[in-house]
Structure formats: C-alpha cells, structure tokens
Amino acid sequence: MPTNELAGNETTADATQSAKGVTWAGSAGGAHGGTSVSLRSLTRTFGATRALDAMSLDIAPGELVALLGPSGCGKTTALRIVAGFEFADAGEVLIDGRDVSGVPASKRDMGMVFQSYSLFPNMSALDNVAFGLRMRKVGSGDRRKRAADLLDMVGLAPQAGQFPHQLSGGQQQRVALARALAIEPRVLLLDEPLSALDAKVRLQLREQIRTLQQRLGTTTLFVTHDQEEALSMADRVGVMRTGRLEQVADPAELYSRPATAFVAEFVGTMNRLPAELGGQPVNGASTVTVLGTTVPAQPGGPDSGPVDALIRPENLTVKAAEDGNGIVTNRTFLGAVTRVAVRLSGDTEVSVDVSSAVALEMAPGTAVEVGLPSAPVLVTSRAG
Amino acid sequence: MAAVTTERTPAPAPAAARPRRRGQAPAWRWVILVIAGLYFLLPLFAALRFAGLKAFGTVFTSPGFVPALWLSVRLAAVTWIVSMALMIPTTVYVHLRMPGMRRLLESVTILPIVIPPVVLIIGVLQVMPLALRASVWMLGLEYVILAMPFAYRALDAGLRSIDVKTLTEASSSLGGGLFTTLWRVLLPNLRTAVLSATILIVAMVLGEFTMASLALKETFPVWIVLFDQLNANISVAASFFALFVTWLFLMLITVIATRQSRRTGGAEVTLFTVAPRETIGN
Numbered sequence: 001m002p003t004n005e006l007a008g009n010e011t012t013a014d015a016t017q018s019a020k021g022v023t024w025a026g027s028a029g030g031a032h033g034g035t036s037v038s039l040r041s042l043t044r045t046f047g048a049t050r051a052l053d054a055m056s057l058d059i060a061p062g063e064l065v066a067l068l069g070p071s072g073c074g075k076t077t078a079l080r081i082v083a084g085f086e087f088a089d090a091g092e093v094l095i096d097g098r099d100v101s102g103v104p105a106s107k108r109d110m111g112m113v114f115q116s117y118s119l120f121p122n123m124s125a126l127d128n129v130a131f132g133l134r135m136r137k138v139g140s141g142d143r144r145k146r147a148a149d150l151l152d153m154v155g156l157a158p159q160a161g162q163f164p165h166q167l168s169g170g171q172q173q174r175v176a177l178a179r180a181l182a183i184e185p186r187v188l189l190l191d192e193p194l195s196a197l198d199a200k201v202r203l204q205l206r207e208q209i210r211t212l213q214q215r216l217g218t219t220t221l222f223v224t225h226d227q228e229e230a231l232s233m234a235d236r237v238g239v240m241r242t243g244r245l246e247q248v249a250d251p252a253e254l255y256s257r258p259a260t261a262f263v264a265e266f267v268g269t270m271n272r273l274p275a276e277l278g279g280q281p282v283n284g285a286s287t288v289t290v291l292g293t294t295v296p297a298q299p300g301g302p303d304s305g306p307v308d309a310l311i312r313p314e315n316l317t318v319k320a321a322e323d324g325n326g327i328v329t330n331r332t333f334l335g336a337v338t339r340v341a342v343r344l345s346g347d348t349e350v351s352v353d354v355s356s357a358v359a360l361e362m363a364p365g366t367a368v369e370v371g372l373p374s375a376p377v378l379v380t381s382r383a384g
Numbered sequence: 385m386a387a388v389t390t391e392r393t394p395a396p397a398p399a400a401a402r403p404r405r406r407g408q409a410p411a412w413r414w415v416i417l418v419i420a421g422l423y424f425l426l427p428l429f430a431a432l433r434f435a436g437l438k439a440f441g442t443v444f445t446s447p448g449f450v451p452a453l454w455l456s457v458r459l460a461a462v463t464w465i466v467s468m469a470l471m472i473p474t475t476v477y478v479h480l481r482m483p484g485m486r487r488l489l490e491s492v493t494i495l496p497i498v499i500p501p502v503v504l505i506i507g508v509l510q511v512m513p514l515a516l517r518a519s520v521w522m523l524g525l526e527y528v529i530l531a532m533p534f535a536y537r538a539l540d541a542g543l544r545s546i547d548v549k550t551l552t553e554a555s556s557s558l559g560g561g562l563f564t565t566l567w568r569v570l571l572p573n574l575r576t577a578v579l580s581a582t583i584l585i586v587a588m589v590l591g592e593f594t595m596a597s598l599a600l601k602e603t604f605p606v607w608i609v610l611f612d613q614l615n616a617n618i619s620v621a622a623s624f625f626a627l628f629v630t631w632l633f634l635m636l637i638t639v640i641a642t643r644q645s646r647r648t649g650g651a652e653v654t655l656f657t658v659a660p661r662e663t664i665g666n
Contacts, residue, residue: 085553106556116547118554122572131568135559176554183558 034061035096035186035219037082042091044077044243051077053243054091062217064210065248066230069240070266075223076191078240082221083189084108095186106135111180111218113193117172119164125151125175126160132183150178154208170201177209181216188213188220194229206233227267231255239263259300261380264310271316271350275309275379277302288379291325291344293372301379310378313339313351317371320361324369326350328362342370428627431620439621446618452607453626455520459603460589462524467535467585468578470528475539476570479548486540493536496529501594504529509599523601527589534584542577546570579641583634590630 037059044052051074059065067075080086082093084105092099100108111132119128130147138146151157154174164172173193180188190209194202210233213220224230230237231251238248239262247259258264265272278287278294288297290309301307318340329349330341338359340352352370354362362368443449478485496504505526509517516522548570555565571578596603602610604626612619 083553083557085556104556105553106559106561108557109559110557112554112557114550114554116550118547118550120551120554120569120573121546122569122575131555131560132558135564179554179558189557 034217036061036094037187037219037221038094038097039078039082040092040094042078042081042088042093044074044081044086044088050243052081052088052091055240055243055245056091057238057245057248059219059221061219063235064213064220064222064233066222066224066234066237067240068224068227068230068237068267071225073240074243075225075240079189079191079221079223082187083110083112109183109186110189111183111185111187112189112191113173113176113180115192115195117164117169117176117196119167119172119175119179121164124161124163125156125167128164128175129179129182132179136183147178147182150182151175153181153212154178168201169197170205173197173205174208177212181212181218185218188218190220190222192224195224195226202229209233231267237267239266241266257298258310258378261310261378264378264380269313269351271311271313272308273311273344273348273350274346274382275307275377277304277307277379288377290372290377291370295372295374296376297379298376302381306382307379308382310380311350311373313353315373315375316350316352317373318342318352318354318362318368319371320366321369322367324367326368326370328364328366328368330364331359331362333359340368342368344370428624431624435617435621435624439615439617440625443618443621443625446611446615446622448602448607448611449622452602452604455602456590456604459520459524459527460586462521463527463531463589464582464585466524466528467531467581471532471535471539471581472571472574472578473566475536475543476548476566479540479543480552489536490540493532497533501530501592502598505595505598517599520601523596523599523603526595526599527585527592530592530595531585531588534588535581538577538581538584539574542574542580545577546573576641579637583637586633587630590626 037057039055039057041054041056042052043050043054053074055074055078057065057078067078069075077086081088084100084103088101092101094100095108119125120131123131126144126147129150130143133143133146148157148160151160154177156171156174156178159167159171159175164175167175173196176193193209194205197205206229222230222234231254234251236248236250237254239246239254241262247254247263249257249259254263255268258267264270273290275288275290277297278289286297286299286301286303287294288301288307288309289295290311297309314337326342326344328340329343332339332341333356334353336356337353338356340354340359340362342350342352344350350370474489478489508522508526512522551569551573552565555569560569591605592603593605593609596606597609608619608623608626611622
C-alpha cells in the first residue's frame with residue numbers, strides 16, 4: 001500500500017505554509033509530527049446546569065481518546081470547546097502547549113465530523129473535500145488531486161462527481177471524514193459521527209476510521225454514547241458524568257478495574273449484590289461478605305453504611321445444586337457463552353455468563369448455586 | 385489499491401422517483417380545472433376584447449409609458465437589493481444565534497400586511513425630510529417595508545430546509561470565515577429561497593398602486609390608471625402587457641430554479657414554499 005496517500009506531491013512543510021496555518025505532513029507513512037491536546041479545568045454552565053465542571057484531560061500526540069457518557073454529561077460541550085464553537089467560562093484548551101482560547105474555530109486547524117450530515121449540498125463530493133484546501137489557497141490543480149486522493153482513501157473515488165443527495169448516509173459520513181482529513185488537521189474531532197447510521201454500516205465505518213487514524217497518526221477526540229464504539233476504537237476512554245470525568249483509562253482497564261460504581265455500571269453489564277462490610281482486614285485490605293462468603297474488597301470503597309458489591313456476569317460462577325441459593329429465571333444464548341439470569345433469595349436478580357455447553361442443564365426453574373470470584377470485588381454504597 | 389473500505393457502494397437511487405399515475409385523473413378534477421380556468425381567463429379575454437388588438441400596437445408609443453415602466457423597474461431593482469441586503473444577514477443571524485426569536489420576527493415582519501399601505505405612506509410622508517420626500521427612491525424604501533413579509537418568509541423557509549448551524553460550523557472548521565461561509569456555503573443553498581423572494585418582490589413592486597399614487601409618483605400602475613382616463617383601450621392593453629411580462633418573468637425564474645435544484649438535489653421549487661429534500665437511506 002502506498003504510504004503517501006495524503007501527502008501527494010507536497011512533501012515540504014516549509015515555514016511560509018506553516019505560518020498560514022497549513023502544515024503538510026509529508027513524511028513516510030503520512031504520519032503527523034503529532035499534536036498534543038490538553039483540557040485544563042474546563043468549566044461551562046448553561047443557565048443553572050453545569051455542563052462541564054472543572055474537567056481536565058490530556059491527549060498524547062497521535063492518540064485516539066473517546067469521551068463516553070450518557071446524553072447531557074458534557075462530552076459534546078467539551079468537544080465543541082476544543083473545536084472553538086463554544087467557549088469555556090473558565091479553564092483553557094492547550095494545543096501543543098499553546099492556549100487557543102482566543103483563536104476562532106476557522107483558524108484552529110481542526111478537522112471535524114458531525115453527527116448530522118454536514119456536507120455542503122451545493123457541492124460535489126470532490127468539491128466538498130477540496131473546500132478546506134480552497135480556504136487555504138491551494139491551487140486548483142493540487143486541490144483536485146489531493147481531494148481525489150482522499151476520496152480514494154475512503155473508497156469513494158467513483159463517487160467524486162456526485163452530490164450529497166445522491167450518496168447514502170454512510171457514504172456522506174466518509175466524504176465528511178475525507179473532508180476533515182484533507183486539511184491535515186492538527187486534531188481530528190468526531191462528534192458521534194456514526195450514530196445516524198444503521199448497525200452494519202456503523203461497524204464498517206468504525207474500523208475504517210480507526211485504521212485511517214492510526215495510519216495518519218492524527219490526534220483524535222471522539223465523542224460517543226455507545227460504549228462498544230468507545231471501547232473498540234479508542235486508545236483511552238474517558239467516562240463522563242455530569243460534567244466531570246469519572247475515569248480515563250484504556251478500554252481493558254476501564255472494564256476490569258472501574259474506578260467508580262458509575263463507570264462499572266455504565267461500561268458493560270454489572271451485577272449489584274447486597275453485601276456487608278467485614279470486620280478484620282485481610283493483608284491490609286478490608287473484606288466484604290456477599291452471598292454468605294467473605295471476600296476481599298477493592299480499596300477505595302466506603303467503609304461504613306449499607307453497601308453493594310459490583311460483580312461482572314463472567315466473574316460469577318453458577319452450578320446446578322438442589323439446595324442452591326437461587327433459581328434460574330431466564331437463559332440468553334450469546335454464542336460461545338450463555339447469559340443465565342438467576343433470582344437469588346431476597347429477590348436479587350443476577351446475570352451469570354457460563355459456557356453454552358454448561359448452560360444446557362440450566363433450564364428456567366432449575367435450582368442453582370451462585371458463587372463468587374476470589375479476586376477483590378468492587379464495593380459501593382447501596383443505591384437509594 | 386489504497387482504499388481502506390469494505391462497504392460496497394450501491395448505485396444511487398434515482399432521486400424523487402415518485403410513482404405517477406397518468407391518465408387516471410377522475411372527471412371532477414377536470415371540472416374544477418375548467419371552472420378555475422374560466423374564472424381566471426374570462427376577465428383576461430374580456431380585457432383583450434375591450435382593448436382590441438390595435439391598442440397593443442400603440443401601447444409602447446403612448447406618452448408616459450416608457451418612463452413609467454422604467455421607473456417601476458428601477459424601483460423593483462432597488463427594493464430587491466435593499467431587501468436582500470437587509471433580510472439575508474438578518475434571517476441567517478436569527479437562525480444561527482437566536483432561534484427563539486423566529487416567532488417574534490415572523491409576527492413583526494407580517495405587520496406591513498396588517499397595516500394598510502395608506503397608513504404607512506401617509507405617516508411616513510409626514511415625518512420624512514423634504515429632500516427624500518421629493519425623490520422617487522423614497523418609494524423604494526417604502527417598498528422594502530412592504531416586501532418584508534415576502535422576503536422574510538421565503539428566506540426563512542429556505543433556511544429551515546437546510547441545517548444552517550451544522551453547515552456553518554463545518555465551513556468554519558475548514559477555515560471558512562463569516563463572509564466566505566455566507567457566500568460559498570449558505571447562499572448557494574438558498575438560491576431557491578432567494579429566487580422566490582425575488583419573484584414576490586418584483587411582482588409586488590410592479591403592481592403596487594396605493595403608495596405610489598399617494599406619494600404622487602408616476603409608476604407603471606399609476607400611469608395605467610391615469611392614462612385610463614385618456615384612452616381606456618390603451619390602458620387596458622398596457623396592463624395586459626404588464627401581466628404577460630410579469631408572468632414570463634416568473635416562469636423564467638421558476639424554470640431556472642428548478643433546473644438548479646434538480647442538479648444539486650436542492651429544495652423543490654414553488655413560488656411560496658421551499659420543501660426540504662430527504663436523504664436516501666443509510
């Protein structure tokens with residue numbers, strides 16, 4: 001695969017071009033020097049609601065960070081402040097260490113892909129992609145060539161002459177991606193670009209975006225409410241809630257060691273089991289009693305009051321037992337594993353993942369024994 | 385092949401492929417069409433008969449015809465320019481920054497229709513400086529107010545058919561400044577709306593009588609009424625001619641706008657509304 005897709009023949013990132021805000025990345029692999037982004041205690045209030053509450057985040061050069069959270073958690077506000085479409089009441093955005101608060105959106109060199117279809121309806125796909133280059137006074141020949149290269153890169157070379165209304169939603173978003181990348185942005189901003197698309201197209205585009213991003217090495221901030229999207233695409237995921245980052249970590253850590261109950265329950269499936277804080281610490285760690293078994297608790301939990309233990313379905317064990325502590329209520333076949341729903345005494349429902357072969361003997365109504373993992377469990381104050 | 389793609393590109397669906405049933409129009413449609421046609425065409429026929437074909441030959445050489453028509457055309461041009469210069473930035477700004485104000489603006493712009501032109505012109509004539517009162521351009525400024533409801537509604541409909549906010553932000557993230565965004569991104573997509581506004585403004589100015597006559601300016605409609613007292617035949621022929629020219633003009637604009645919007649998949653063109661297009665599938 002040729003490595004100079006983006007660079008075309010303009011491999012000189014000379015000073016005059018840089019001064020105009022144009023930086024052609026021409027090095028092998030098309031990789032950027034890489035731009036770091038820092039959000040420093042961003043605060044933004046809309047009326048009485050605090051959309052962002054002293055939010056801080058550092059994105060390393062070339063990294064893809066996803067902001068994940070329920071709607072209204074402030075993730076889009078954060079992205080729009082980076083883009084220059086919104087302004088923070090307090091705090092600053094640093095791009096390569098420089099505060100860009102006073103720089104208008106049009107001078108920030110950020111490629112953005114929007115949630116809604118944002119192609120200019122009066123321009124062909126090619127002209128859409130070339131628009132940013134035109135704004136940068138790139139000559140018409142170079143402009144067309146580079147735009148064509150980019151359309152080719154997103155697999156839409158044959159559609160270059162078509163107008164947005166002739167393209168499908170997925171194609172439109174790919175043109176929008178090519179358009180955002182055409183200006184060789186310092187930072188790529190993706191504002192739920194896949195949420196308007198149907199499931200299959202979404203999956204393909206997800207991979208395509210990630211592949212391109214890694215190849216070009218463009219620092220990327222990606223906003224989504226879809227945890228699967230965030231976990232599968234991002235180097236690191238920041239989970240947001242009411243204007244604050246609850247945890248920023250790589251997907252594996254986020255899943256296996258959630259820092260808070262909110263993160264634990266927002267990412268993946270989580271069981272909530274009533275528990276009791278234990279007496280003596282074991283090896284310095286406190287203990288907790290769940291389902292009659294005492295296990296170590298993860299540090300950082302509450303040390304008094306009513307608590308729940310949070311345990312993932314795959315970390316619980318279940319086996320058929322005449323005098324067990326629960327009864328199977330439902331089975332959902334998921335392929336290799338089957339998710340078994342068990343009602344425990346005390347009316348607690350838990351989900352347990354077991355291998356599908358084992359699940360065969362667990363028809364609804366079967367008495368079972370649910371067991372705990374030996375690893376420390378996450379403990380949280382009992383929900384109201 | 386450098387393309388990193390797995391998605392096959394389906395052939396684009398033909399835009400607006402609506403099933404059309406031809407030759408199945410029930411009889412009552414024709415009845416309505418004929419009645420409506422008669423209602424509109426009979427007066428025209430009567431006018432044509434009254435004027436006589438000879439009158440058409442002498443219309444253009446009648447005293448005052450050319451200056452009056454020329455004045456009306458100039459007024460239409462001035463009204464159009466001032467209206468567009470005022471209303472395009474205003475409507476765009478309201479859509480972008482103060483969407484909550486749209487309702488209010490809608491009611492404000494409708495005032496010139498509610499307030500009789502007599503009231504408007506008399507009041508203005510009272511307070512206007514003499515120099516301006518004597519000038520024909522004063523009438524152009526008055527017409528801008530009269531044209532406001534039409535201009536606003538047409539532009540508002542056009543802006544509602546596109547996603548102004550997203551398009552503006554997309555343009556600005558790509559480096560487009562305010563003016564560039566308006567000129568290269570918004571206006572081309574408002575072409576239909578601007579044309580609608582143009583049609584309505586021109587038709588209004590070419591037909592306005594009350595204000596012009598009260599301001600003692602001999603515009604085309606005023607001339608027709610005055611000349612009617614000298615030679616009714618020629619006067620009727622002139623108004624017939626005006627009707628024909630206006631109609632021709634409207635048709636021309638509609639045809640141009642339709643062709644343009646077919647090419648880019650823009651909004652459907654009718655004189656008063658701009659219907660948003662739909663995006664095909666995913």
